[in-house]
Structure formats: structure tokens, C-alpha cells
Amino acid sequence: MLAYSMLYPTVTLTRRVVSMDGMWKFALDEKSEGEAQRYVEGFPGKDMIPVPASFQDFYTEKEIREYTGDMWYEKDMFVPGEWEGKDVIIRFAAATHRAEVFVNGIKVAAHEGGFLPFCAKVTDVVRYNAYNKVVVKVNNELTVTNIPCGETITLSNGRKMAKPYFDFYNYSGLQRSVHLMAVPKESVHDIDLAYELNGGDAKISYRIKTTGEHPVQVKLFDEDGKETASAKGKEGVLEVKAAHLWEVHAAYLYKLSVRIMDDAEIVDEYEQQIGIRTVEVKGTSILLNGKPIYLKGFGKHEDSDIVGRGFNMGIMKRDFELMKWIGANSFRTSHYPYSEEIYQMADREGFLIIDEVPAVGLFESLMNFMEASTGKQTAFFEKETTPVLLKAHLKAVEEMITRDKNHPSVIAWSLLNEPETTSDAAVPYFKEIFDCAIELDPQKRPRTFALVMNSVPGVCKCYQFSDIIALNRYYGWYVKGGNEICDAEKMFREEMDAWKALNLDKPFIFSEYGADTLGSEHKLPSVMWSQEYQKEYLDMTHGVFDSYDFVKGEQIWNFADFQTTEGIMRVNGNKKGVFTRQRQPKDAAYLLKDRWTKIPLDYKKEKDSF
Numbered sequence: 345m346l347a348y349s350m351l352y353p354t355v356t357l358t359r360r361v362v363s364m365d366g367m368w369k370f371a372l373d374e375k376s377e378g379e380a381q382r383y384v385e386g387f388p389g390k391d392m393i394p395v396p397a398s399f400q401d402f403y404t405e406k407e408i409r410e411y412t413g414d415m416w417y418e419k420d421m422f423v424p425g426e427w428e429g430k431d432v433i434i435r436f437a438a439a440t441h442r443a444e445v446f447v448n449g450i451k452v453a454a455h456e457g458g459f460l461p462f463c464a465k466v467t468d469v470v471r472y473n474a475y476n477k478v479v480v481k482v483n484n485e486l487t488v489t490n491i492p493c494g495e496t497i498t499l500s501n502g503r504k505m506a507k508p509y510f511d512f513y514n515y516s517g518l519q520r521s522v523h524l525m526a527v528p529k530e531s532v533h534d535i536d537l538a539y540e541l542n543g544g545d546a547k548i549s550y551r552i553k554t555t556g557e558h559p560v561q562v563k564l565f566d567e568d569g570k571e572t573a574s575a576k577g578k579e580g581v582l583e584v585k586a587a588h589l590w591e592v593h594a595a596y597l598y599k600l601s602v603r604i605m606d607d608a609e610i611v612d613e614y615e616q617q618i619g620i621r622t623v624e625v626k627g628t629s630i631l632l633n634g635k636p637i638y639l640k641g642f643g644k645h646e647d648s649d650i651v652g653r654g655f656n657m658g659i660m661k662r663d664f665e666l667m668k669w670i671g672a673n674s675f676r677t678s679h680y681p682y683s684e685e686i687y688q689m690a691d692r693e694g695f696l697i698i699d700e701v702p703a704v705g706l707f708e709s710l711m712n713f714m715e716a717s718t719g720k721q722t723a724f725f726e727k728e729t730t731p732v733l734l735k736a737h738l739k740a741v742e743e744m745i746t747r748d749k750n751h752p753s754v755i756a757w758s759l760l761n762e763p764e765t766t767s768d769a770a771v772p773y774f775k776e777i778f779d780c781a782i783e784l785d786p787q788k789r790p791r792t793f794a795l796v797m798n799s800v801p802g803v804c805k806c807y808q809f810s811d812i813i814a815l816n817r818y819y820g821w822y823v824k825g826g827n828e829i830c831d832a833e834k835m836f837r838e839e840m841d842a843w844k845a846l847n848l849d850k851p852f853i854f855s856e857y858g859a860d861t862l863g864s865e866h867k868l869p870s871v872m873w874s875q876e877y878q879k880e881y882l883d884m885t886h887g888v889f890d891s892y893d894f895v896k897g898e899q900i901w902n903f904a905d906f907q908t909t910e911g912i913m914r915v916n917g918n919k920k921g922v923f924t925r926q927r928q929p930k931d932a933a934y935l936l937k938d939r940w941t942k943i944p945l946d947y948k949k950e951k952d953s954f
């Protein structure tokens with residue numbers, strides 16, 4: 345069990361939440377002198393930076409944008425006197441990639457991993473009815489002992505530089521919201537829910553973890569605020585007659601209220617929106633509420649101009665509007681768990697999410713999409729440091745599942761993206777990760793990972809762990825592009841035939857496919873990088889998808905153009921977006937809209953066998 349609660353901060357009868365978002369003092373610490381100079385009590389300088397945001401794209405100096413190392417954030421926080429007697433907690437929705445937190449000069453928390461929340465309990469160090477100094481040391485170096493993987497090199501001018509083994513910019517800092525909360529000392533810590541449908545009725549099995557011994561009361565309210573079911577005890581069942589199910593693009597959200605009671609007194613109250621639905625894999629079908637579904641949508645990134653990977657509410661809203669417009673029903677949170685507000689919106693809008701842990705770069709190459717296309721085999725899981733990496737990976741899986749398990753939108757866990765799968769050492773590593781996920785998830789959702797180009801039948805030693813086989817495939821882009829596209833199609837079909845021959849009786853989805861395309865380029869006849877070629881590529885690829893009945897989903901790479909490390913393979917970022925980084929359509933968007941609005945949710949339902 346995690347030391348702190350992952351529950352999203354909410355105000356209830358017993359809980360208080362104050363946002364700490366806004367301008368924070370900011371300083372880089374190139375020589376890592378901050379600690380020795382007691383930065384933990386407050387540091388010199390006047391530079392201010394917004395939170396949430398990545399720090400990089402605000403600045404005009406390249407050495408700041410590319411800065412790798414320690415950086416410091418500082419803010420004064422007022423703690424109200426009426427909170428005395430409760431636990432006072434600072435909650436960081438994310439600090440990328442690691443952080444140490446100090447309040448009034450005292451260390452109160454440390455966390456590794458840049459995309460999941462952590463809390464600092466500061467009850468015993470704060471002064472009430474007074475300002476308290478919060479100082480956070482953030483570090484954005486990449487290593488092979490934490491996810492996402494990469495290296496940190498030192499240039500000849502003495503500066504450190506991040507070298508990701510993955511294809512997105514190493515945006516970092518306090519990229520998500522910070523909250524100050526007051527929570528009762530005896531409180532709701534965690535909530536497990538699992539669903540069973542029976543005719544029109546539903547059973548919700550629940551388990552509540554609290555930090556004390558007082559009894560628990562659970563109630564369910566419908567969208568009109570009417571009480572629909574109730575139960576007593578830390579574990580039990582809520583019986584919902586004539587349940588409104590949560591469906592794709594027709595989400596119904598109930599409110600779950602959990603109270604810890606001391607006779608008539610409410611010790612703690614926590615409320616959360618939930619949706620009643622089941623998810624399972626049966627044969628080659630993915631079933632939602634017992635009915636087959638076909639996934640249409642995207643691999644995405646949290647990425648936009650100026651704020652980088654910082655959570656941006658406006659971008660979130662625009663992205664959902666575009667996804668509805670184009671006829672999508674799903675997305676993968678490639679390559680890290682996203683901001684919690686995005687899952688809340690997906691719950692509300694009825695979108696399906698494949699939730700991905702930040703396990704990317706477990707393949708030793710900056711351009712694994714290129715090297716894997718050559719059939720190159722590497723041995724990533726045979727390093728001396730692999731056990732340390734595994735520990736960090738397991739912890740991230742635990743944090744992600746604990747954080748996201750009650751979102752109806754989350755239908756599957758993606759446990760790695762494009763790892764090396766060709767050596768025997770990968771097998772026990774995968775086993776631990778996949779076992780951990782099924783054990784932690786009360787709903788036993790399907791598990792998957794995205795297979796890189798060289799993970800093919802006969803070579804890949806790990807696909808059997810997946811409940812849904814997810815392929816990242818770039819035939820016609822990294823392999824046999826342009827005028828050779830007929831050969832790309834031939835190779836693609838040969839691979840698909842090889843999968844078919846294995847008779848796995850599992851659903852396949854394409855978790856990535858796409859072609860870089862410049863929003864500015866038109867060319868008749870087409871050339872690679874032109875809008876015309878993106879469409880030709882898609883027509884060929886979709887034709888292959890449509891010929892195999894066990895293919896139950898397509899999530900194109902990528903929703904929008906996004907920032908990467910600079911290099912000869914990238915033109916100020918990856919341009920495989922269906923939309924530009926400014927969220928305007930390329931021509932391919934209209935092709936996809938046409939296709940996806942025609943494909944029914946239960947596409948290929950009759951043909952769910954090989």
C-alpha cells in the first residue's frame with residue numbers, strides 16, 4: 345500500500361483544498377550548490393515562473409531551454425488557523441522527473457518519477473495563521489534506472505544534456521497542479537470498485553481503506569442527485585436496480601459518497617464520480633458492457649506551444665472537441681499517465697482510455713523506430729542495473745493503477761511502450777510487471793504493451809503477456825516509403841499473416857501507425873512528407889486493417905504534431921500529427937473523419953474469429 349492517498353483533492357464536509365498554482369520563484373542550479381547554500385530555506389533571485397508548466401519554452405536562451413540538472417521552485421503558503429487538528433498536506437500532481445520538498449527548511453517529501461502524484465504531510469512543520477515557505481528541488485536528468493529511460497551526458501563546455509531513449513522532448517518541472525489540503529486525521533485512503541451486470545441491474549463490490557477503525561457508510565447518487573443505493577462497512581456490495589450504464593459517447597456518472605462515521609458525527613467524507621460498466625476480452629473481442637467495441641482514435645501527448653507538457657485546460661477542451669468531430673472514441677496516454685483532469689473529462693465525454701505507465705525507452709537507442717525496422721536485436725534487460733529499473737517500474741504501475749482505477753474511461757493498462765522483447769532476460773521482467781498489474785487492479789482490466797517493429801512472430805518473446813496485442817507499425821514510412829509503398833503493403837500483410845497463423849485468439853489493435861507530414865507541404869503526385877502522401881499511406885494501412893477480422897482497433901500516431909529532441913530525423917518536432925501543434929486539421933483529418941464516422945462501434949462484431 346502506498347504511504348499517501350492517491351485520491352484526487354476535493355472539498356467535502358470534512359476536507360479543504362487550496363490551489364497553489366500560479367507564479368513560483370524559480371532558479372536553475374547548474375553546479376548543484378543549492379543544498380549547501382541553504383536554498384531549502386529560500387533562495388536568492390527574482391525570476392518567477394508559472395505552475396503548472398514545463399520551464400523550457402518560456403526562455404529565449406538555449407542553455408536554459410536545454411538545461412539538465414537541479415532546479416528550484418519556491419512559494420509562500422498561508423495555512424489557515426482553523427485547519428489545526430487536521431492533517432495538512434501538499435499534493436504535487438507531478439514533478440518531472442524527481443523532487444524533494446522542504447517546508448520552513450525541513451525536508452518533508454521526496455519522489456522519483458515525473459508523471460504521478462505524491463503528497464507531503466506537513467502537519468508538524470507548519471505555522472498556523474502564518475506564511476510558510478515551500479521550496480522544491482526538481483531534477484530532470486535521465487537514467488536507465490528510472491522510467492522514462494535515457495542518459496545524461498556532459499558536453500565539452502561542462503553543461504549536462506539529456507539524451508532520451510524516446511521520441512519526445514524532455515519537458516520538465518512542476519508540470520501539473522499543486523494543492524494544499526486539510527484532511528481529517530482519520531480519513532478515507534483508497535477506494536476499490538468492481539462491477540457486475542445482471543440483466544438491467546448492477547452490483548458494485550467496494551472496498552474502502554481508511555486510516556482508522558471507525559465504521560464506513562457508502563452511498564450512491566444518480567445524476568439527479570437521488571440516492572440509488574447504500575451500504576455499510578469497509579467492504580460490501582451496492583445493489584443498483586435498473587442501472588444507467590456508462591457507454592461510449594453516452595457517459596452516465598453516479599456520485600459515490602464515502603463517509604467515516606463516529607455515531608452521528610461525520611469523521612471524514614470523500615466523494616467521487618464513477619461510471620458503471622464492465623470491460624473484458626473474450627476471444628478476439630474487446631467487450632464493454634458485454635458488447636464488442638472497435639477502437640478508433642489516437643496516441644497522444646500532453647504537448648503544446650509555450651507551456652510544453654504543462655497541463656493546459658484550454659488545450660484539453662480543444663482536443664476533446666477535435667476528437668469528437670473526427671469520430672474518435674479512444675486514445676492511449678502515450679507515453680505516461682496524463683493529468684487527472686483529462687481522465688475526468690474522458691469519463692464525462694464517454695471516451696475510452698488505454699492508460700500507459702511511463703515505461704518508454706526500454707530499448708537502447710535514440711531512434712528505436714529506425715533501428716527496430718532494421719531487425720536489430722538488443723539486450724536491454726541484461727544490465728546490472730535492471731533490478732533497480734524494475735523496482736521503479738513496479739512502483740509507477742502501482743501509483744498509476746491506484747490513481748486511475750476508478751475512472752470508467754480507463755479500459756486497459758499499457759505497461760510498456762516499444763521495449764526490447766527479443767532476449768530471454770525480457771521475459772521474467774515482463775512477468776513481474778504484468779502480474780503486478782492484474783493483482784493491483786480490482787477490475788482486472790486487460791493489460792497490453794506496444795510492440796516495436798522488430799517484435800514479430802518468431803522473434804518477440806513477450807507478446808503472450810498481453811491480453812490485447814498492440815502493434816506500433818510503420819510500413820510505408822520507416823520501411824519502404826514513397827514509391828515503394830506496394831512493397832510496404834506486401835511486407836505488412838506477410839507480418840499479419842504470420843500473426844494470424846499463431847492463432848492466438850486475442851484481439852489485436854494498432855497502437856501506432858502514421859507518416860510525418862508537413863502542414864505546409866502539398867505535392868502532386870505525392871512525395872513523402874506531403875499531405876498527399878499521408879493520405880496514400882493511410883489508405884494502404886487501413887486496407888490492411890480491414891482485411892484482418894482480429895484487428896479490433898486503430899489509434900493513429902499522433903493526434904497532433906509534438907516537440908522532440910532536435911535532430912536530422914525531426915523538423916522542429918515529430919510531424920505525424922493529424923492536427924498541427926496548434927490543433928488545426930491536416931488533409932488526413934478529413935479522411936479519418938470520413939472513415940471513423942462510418943465505422944460502427946461494433947465493427948467486425950460478427951467476425952471475431954481467425
Ligand code: BDP
Pocket residue numbers: 510511512679712713761762816856901918920
Ligand atoms: C515509436 C514511438 C513513438 C514515436 C514514433 C515515431 O513509440 O514515441 O514518436 O514511433 O517514430 O517509435 O513517430
